[in-house]
Amino acid sequence: MPTPSEDLTRQIPPLSERLQHYRVPEGYFDDLSTRILSQIPLDEQAPATDAVEVPSSHRRAKLWVRIRPWTTIAAALIAVVALWGVWQVSTQEPLHSSEEVASSVYDLSVTPLTDAEYADYLYETCVDILLDDYAIGETLAALSDDEI
Structure with missing residues (x-):
């Protein structure tokens, strides 16, 4: 009994029959x-x-085509500056002792206020808030329900 591949190879026509379809008619190239x-x-x-x-549409290059090299250069410069900033931040030495931390916090602190200065600050702030609240209340009372 023949195998399936042998059956398939028998069905393929010989080379001479396959090439008959690809002939040029007689005298085709003569005229x-x-x-x-x-x-x-x-x-x-x-x-x-x-x-x-x-x-005319191709005579002048489009704007984007002309400025593309400059935008590439600008993007590269921005990337270099950003990476330089990140590198500078990462290379700062950290504070090691508690005295260094305390001195850095003290340097950033505000000068202390006396009790009288603090009371004056609170009084001025509270008066401003109360006046603002009073002005808002008076404005709302003057408006009718339709205007609100």
Whole structure:
């Protein structure tokens, strides 16, 4: 009993039969040039110059095409500056002792206020808040329900 691959190989036609489809008719190339030339119209004049006319839309490059190199350079510079900033922050020495931490916090602190200065600050702040609340209340009372 033949195997399936042997059955398939028997179904393939021989090479001579397969190549019969690809023949050129007799005398095809004998008059080919005259047939091609007869299809070209002779009443049209060919242009005298060999110059190619460029469409007006392609004469000037688009804006983006002209500024693309500059945007690339700008992006690269921004990336370098950003990386430099990150590198500078990461290379700062950390504070090691509690005295260094305390001195750095003290340097950032505000000068202490006396009790009188603190009371004056609170009084001025409270008066401003109360006046603002009073002005808002008076404004709302003056408005009718339709205006609100």
